[in-house]
Amino acid sequence: MRFKILLIIFFLSLNINLYSNELVEESKIHKNLRCLVCQGQSIADSNSDFALTLKMVVKDLIDQGKTEAEIYSFLSDKYGDWILYKPKINQGNLLLWGLPYLALIIGGVIIVFLIRKSSKKA
Amino acid sequence: MLSNTGNFLLFINIFLSFLIIYNSFKCLKIKNNLIFKNIYQISLLQSTLILICFFTLTSAFIVSDFSLITVYQNSHSLKPLFYKISGTWGNHEGSLLLWVIILTIFSFLFLIYNKNHPKNYRLHTLIIQNLLILGFLLFIIFNSNPFSSINPIPKEGLGLNPILQDPALAIHPPLLYIGFVGSSIYFSAAMASMISNYSGSLFAQSIKSWVLISWIFQTLGILVGSIWAYYELGWGGFWFWDPVENASLLPWFAMTALLHSLLVLEKRNTLYFWTIILCLMTFTLSVTGTFLVRSGILNSVHTFANDPSRGIYILVFLSLMIFASIYFLFSKYKPTNDLINSNSKETFVLINNWFMMFYLITVLLGTLYPIFTDAISDNKISVGPPFYNSVIIPVVIAFLFFMAIGPQAKWIKNKFSNLRSILLILSGAIIINFAIVYFLKSYSLISNLILISSLFLIMSSIFDFFKQSKLSFPRIVSHLSFGFLILFIGLNHNFSVEKDFNLKLGEAKKIDDYEFALLDLKLSQENNYKAVVGKLEVNNSNTMKRRVLYPEIRIYDNPQTLTYEASIQTNFLGDHYLTMSNIDRSEYYNIKFQHKPLMIWIWISVLLLSFGGFLSLFKNAKNN
Numbered sequence: 079m080r081f082k083i084l085l086i087i088f089f090l091s092l093n094i095n096l097y098s099n100e101l102v103e104e105s106k107i108h109k110n111l112r113c114l115v116c117q118g119q120s121i122a123d124s125n126s127d128f129a130l131t132l133k134m135v136v137k138d139l140i141d142q143g144k145t146e147a148e149i150y151s152f153l154s155d156k157y158g159d160w161i162l163y164k165p166k167i168n169q170g171n172l173l174l175w176g177l178p179y180l181a182l183i184i185g186g187v188i189i190v191f192l193i194r195k196s197s198k199k200a
Numbered sequence: 201m202l203s204n205t206g207n208f209l210l211f212i213n214i215f216l217s218f219l220i221i222y223n224s225f226k227c228l229k230i231k232n233n234l235i236f237k238n239i240y241q242i243s244l245l246q247s248t249l250i251l252i253c254f255f256t257l258t259s260a261f262i263v264s265d266f267s268l269i270t271v272y273q274n275s276h277s278l279k280p281l282f283y284k285i286s287g288t289w290g291n292h293e294g295s296l297l298l299w300v301i302i303l304t305i306f307s308f309l310f311l312i313y314n315k316n317h318p319k320n321y322r323l324h325t326l327i328i329q330n331l332l333i334l335g336f337l338l339f340i341i342f343n344s345n346p347f348s349s350i351n352p353i354p355k356e357g358l359g360l361n362p363i364l365q366d367p368a369l370a371i372h373p374p375l376l377y378i379g380f381v382g383s384s385i386y387f388s389a390a391m392a393s394m395i396s397n398y399s400g401s402l403f404a405q406s407i408k409s410w411v412l413i414s415w416i417f418q419t420l421g422i423l424v425g426s427i428w429a430y431y432e433l434g435w436g437g438f439w440f441w442d443p444v445e446n447a448s449l450l451p452w453f454a455m456t457a458l459l460h461s462l463l464v465l466e467k468r469n470t471l472y473f474w475t476i477i478l479c480l481m482t483f484t485l486s487v488t489g490t491f492l493v494r495s496g497i498l499n500s501v502h503t504f505a506n507d508p509s510r511g512i513y514i515l516v517f518l519s520l521m522i523f524a525s526i527y528f529l530f531s532k533y534k535p536t537n538d539l540i541n542s543n544s545k546e547t548f549v550l551i552n553n554w555f556m557m558f559y560l561i562t563v564l565l566g567t568l569y570p571i572f573t574d575a576i577s578d579n580k581i582s583v584g585p586p587f588y589n590s591v592i593i594p595v596v597i598a599f600l601f602f603m604a605i606g607p608q609a610k611w612i613k614n615k616f617s618n619l620r621s622i623l624l625i626l627s628g629a630i631i632i633n634f635a636i637v638y639f640l641k642s643y644s645l646i647s648n649l650i651l652i653s654s655l656f657l658i659m660s661s662i663f664d665f666f667k668q669s670k671l672s673f674p675r676i677v678s679h680l681s682f683g684f685l686i687l688f689i690g691l692n693h694n695f696s697v698e699k700d701f702n703l704k705l706g707e708a709k710k711i712d713d714y715e716f717a718l719l720d721l722k723l724s725q726e727n728n729y730k731a732v733v734g735k736l737e738v739n740n741s742n743t744m745k746r747r748v749l750y751p752e753i754r755i756y757d758n759p760q761t762l763t764y765e766a767s768i769q770t771n772f773l774g775d776h777y778l779t780m781s782n783i784d785r786s787e788y789y790n791i792k793f794q795h796k797p798l799m800i801w802i803w804i805s806v807l808l809l810s811f812g813g814f815l816s817l818f819k820n821a822k823n824n
Contacts, residue, residue, distance in 0.1 A: 123435035163584025
């Protein structure tokens with residue numbers, strides 16, 4: 079019974095946020111776009127002319143009703159993938175996205191294997 | 201004059217390193233357990249002379265001796281004394297000298313503090329450490345000599361990059377260097393351990409303090425660098441997943457893993473080769489980091505010192521190190537009987553290592569991948585914060601749970617009789633999280649889980665504090681503060697407020713709960729810069745609080761640079777952070793305002809984390 083109450087509380091806390099995620103977050107998009115004329119800054123952190131212009135472009139695109147993904151693909155077509163801080167998940171970046179998790183799985187398998195081996199000996 | 205003194209001392213040091221290596225080999229041939237007295241003496245002399253060498257450079261900076269290229273390029277006679285001194289290591293050449301100092305002093309200290317360990321092991325450590333010292337001394341002399349002179353002597357120096365003229369950044373390099381150059385000593389010890397067949401728990405004991413020391417300083421170094429980036433770069437963030445920051449984080453992951461696996465080696469005499477690999481990996485990653493930073497192949501906000509020719513030398517050195525490590529690992533590897541029972545402390549240490557390796561691989565891959573894609577294809581990609589956040593954060597949740605449960609397990613075999621209390625703590629965590637969500641604001645699923653897991657770790661650690669013996673106090677402090685660190689980062693991330701807008705003098709603007717007004721702009725003339733100081737009033741209609749902040753736009757003279765100084769008001773609940781910058785061809789100023797809750801607690805958590813390491817070091821010193 080107590081467990082059920084806990085579960086309900088847990089899911090309640092998850093549900094509260096359902097409304098907030100529907101909006102396209104402008105600042106989140108800004109943080110994912112590299113300021114191409116700066117050194118390692120996103121356009122959210124920069125106030126170069128380039129960053130200011132790009133912020134206006136993003137605002138326009140949002141007003142046109144574009145989704146986050148559409149905005150990214152529009153900008154990367156224009157400026158190249160260099161502009162996106164979060165690389166696309168595609169064939170070229172398979173290793174980048176896949177290898178960490180692959181390592182995680184392999185590590186887990188090694189540990190399980192070690193424990194199995196030890197328990198047989200014991 | 202100072203140039204000659206410095207060069208002379210460098211050459212003497214090279215000679216002394218050779219002498220130590222020669223004497224060590226001679227001493228190895230003799231069949232007793234005594235080390236020649238002259239080896240101690242030469243080591244002491246070597247440490248003393250390298251310090252004098254460093255002070256020679258410092259004094260050149262203090263008296264502004266521009267006959268040295270390094271001083272000419274990085275100093276200015278009008279610079280405050282404090283920054284003249286910190287300028288010694290605020291550049292590539294000087295920092296390499298600092299690097300060698302740490303290599304040398306650690307070498308000497310390791311020699312004198314391990315007298316109860318066998319001669320062969322100690323001498324081999326000394327030999328390998330001196331090979332490292334030689335490598336860096338040669339690098340200094342042939343490529344990056346801080347004592348190179350310039351003719352004709354310039355009348356005035358070029359000055360130090362103003363954003364480096366900062367107290368935090370003055371102490372940041374020494375701290376970080378003790379961290380990752382300090383790891384050289386257990387690189388050497390690990391090699392020596394394989395060569396002299398000195399393995400097991402005694403080996404673990406001999407390096408434990410050194411791992412702790414380097415870990416503490418690495419942690420503090422990262423902290424200070426992060427604080428600096430927070431107030432100096434003016435973006436209000438404290439971690440940017442920037443390649444240079446990653447370079448300092450990579451050895452930290454390896455060190456943290458090592459710190460834990462060392463416990464298993466010490467107590468249970470297993471995992472020897474894995475521990476050796478971690479020892480070798482830590483220093484290798486430190487040198488890799490240096491290579492990435494100094495060679496200039498990375499695009500980073502922190503790139504202050506780079507030059508391709510340095511890169512090639514470090515790359516050759518690094519390859520030799522890796523090659524030697526792999527060679528010895530393969531030739532000395534023996535399959536061992538690593539008995540690991542499920543539910544034992546050993547398993548949880550392995551789980552810690554497992555996650556550390558995951559973080560390490562992710563960050564390493566993210567840092568290097570853009571370089572490779574750029575080299576192999578024309579496709580230039582960026583890997584930034586959104587990548588790391590989305591790959592790492594979900595995994596951290598599981599990590600925190602293991603971190604809470606792990607320490608309760610016993611060595612060898614354990615039964616989980618305390619499942620009830622775990623569930624109880626978990627319920628507590630979920631309820632507190634619900635309260636936070638309910639009373640404050642909504643946030644995403646991942647944030648919920650991060651908060652629950654960090655609360656779980658915090659509460660478990662507090663329970664541990666009352667249940668377990670005093671001996672585990674250092675560990676509890678570190679685990680507890682790590683829990684707090686993640687909790688505060690999570691809360692900070694979720695409840696930050698950011699406003700970005702343009703304002704002109706005399707204008708006021710209302711955005712949501714806040715009202716901003718640019719009341720005044722003042723020109724001020726300081727010692728080495730001019731500044732435009734804004735006076736901004738921030739009213740919060742919710743809390744009815746009124747604040748006045750004074751952001752600055754600074755124009756430094758030498759070298760001519762424009763910087764934006766954030767105005768920050770800190771209190772225990774959060775920071776109010778404001779930067780102002782001019783917009784070209786306009787009377788408007790761009791204002792970035794941020795409210796960052798619990799900022800100071802993030803710093804305090806990291807400080808406590810390293811304090812836990814310090815306590816552990818203290819405990820270890822008392823036991824031995």
